[in-house]
Amino acid sequence: ISETVAxxxxxxxxxxxxxxxxxxxxxxxERHICEDPGLSYRFVRLANSAFYAGRSPxxxxxxxxxxxxxxxxxxxxxxxxxxxxxDRPQHLLNTAVHRARLCELLARDYPDTxxxxxxxxxxxxxxxxxxGRPMLELIExxxxxxxxxxxxxxxxxxxxxxxxxxxxxxxxxxxxxx
Numbered sequence: 178i179s180e181t182v183a184x185x186x187x188x189x190x191x192x193x194x195x196x197x198x199x200x201x202x203x204x205x206x207e208r209h210i211c212e213d214p215g216l217s218y219r220f221v222r223l224a225n226s227a228f229y230a231g232r233s234p235x236x237x238x239x240x241x242x243x244x245x246x247x248x249x250x251x252x253x254x255x256x257x258x259x260x261x262x263x264d265r266p267q268h269l270l271n272t273a274v275h276r277a278r279l280c281e282l283l284a285r286d287y288p289d290t291x292x293x294x295x296x297x298x299x300x301x302x303x304x305x306x307x308x309g310r311p312m313l314e315l316i317e318x319x320x321x322x323x324x325x326x327x328x329x330x331x332x333x334x335x336x337x338x339x340x341x342x343x344x345x346x347x348x349x350x351x352x353x354x355x
Contacts, residue, residue: 202247203242203243203246203247203250206242206247206250206251206254207238207239207242210238210242210250211238216257217238219253219257220238220241220242220245220250220253221235221238221241223241223245223253224240224241224242224244224245225241229244229245248292248293251293252277252293252296252297252300255297255300255301256274256300259273259274259300259307269303269306269307270307272303273299273300273301273302273303273307274300276299276300276302276303276340276343276347277296277297277298277299277300278296278299279299279343279346280295280296280298280299280336280339280340280343281293281295281296281299283295283339283342283343284296284336284339287335287338287339288335289335290335290336290339291335291336294324294325294328294336295336295339295340297321297325297336298325298328298329298336298337298339298340299340299343301315301316301321301325301329302329302340302344304316312329312330313330316329316330324336328340332344
């Protein structure tokens, strides 16, 4: 995150697109990403990174997005959007990323919890601190579906209960986590 990155102009539209009621298809994401050279660069670079790289480098934006998959592309869009907020302490962004990943990993073992939703709940749980605005106002601006919004604001639903457990774990309340 500390390295110089290509400027992007479509992150706001992509964040709202990825959190519509049905999410965005890979084709919709591709259409928006291709309109932004900075985002295109970031995704091709990411797809060719050691973490995602296959036997051969990708030759197109479409190939890069297919290698990553729609869920990962949506998650990276949120991370890119948050990383552009340079006037906030770095530890808040680190907390968001770690919390999101922990929620995503634990969601696989929590009943009725969807890993992508759990990731989003963890990631967005620090938005109020990152942006210096009330959480309810931010959630309204994002136009999230009710399930994700209530998970973040009230810790309701499967992802909300998981987020509450992760927050308890962060506070050292290990018994609440188990």
